[in-house]
Amino acid sequence: MDNQALFLSAIAATFVFAGFVKGVTGMGLPTVAMGVLGALISPLAAAGLLIVPSFVTNVWQLVAGPHVGTVLKRFWPMMLAIAVGTVAGASLLTGGNTAITTGALGAALVAYAGYTLFARQLRVPARMEPWLSPVIGLVTGLVTGGTGVFVIPAVPYLQSLGLEKDNLIQSLGLSFTVSTVALAAGLALRGAxxxxxxxxxxxxxxxxxxxxxxxxxxRNRISPPAFRRWFLVALLVLGTEMLLRPLL
Structure with a gap:
């Protein structure tokens, strides 16, 4: 098998696994894809491959529920901040320093896996949401633009608002969709x-x-909590290796 065939096979296997994780746990496709591909190719190249699968699956997640209008009305300031932060932060991915971007991607994976594994569930008071949502959105955008990972800190924040299940799933779909489009725009604006x-x-x-x-x-044949736990442990190990790689 030649090198191109091996490369295409690795991409296909990565997205099958990333889709499997999303199918079992309800999220994780972009994170897994960036984590695995970022260990094989540059994070910039990995982010480019992520655009279409991430966009389609997250639009599907957004529109499949009954509260699209409610979610848009509540979180549009956060989504606008995500878009601005992502376009601005994309300069890190396009800067050409793979050691920095690989280390930053590793740090994002470690933060996500570590928080999800060990942190207690937070609760954000409703009075803080109007000013905190845009701040969280901007930080999420900067992390997305710099690493291609959409989850930190948007996912823990949305989970902390006490949303009903359908609203949470659609809010995550909206956040990931905006992040995907903004990342594509940020890369395109820089010719990358x-x-x-x-x-x-x-x-x-x-x-x-x-x-x-x-x-x-x-999903009904395996334990989603157990699968998710071991998946996060693997993600933590992968992120640690990527974080330390520039130092080795």
Missing amino acids: YDPGNLGLSALALVPALIGMWLGQAA
């Missing part, structure tokens, strides 16, 4: 988004959807 990668990114949607289907089918 190769249109040729759009076709490869679109092809990656197929294994991602296959993985999601497999994960959803397996």
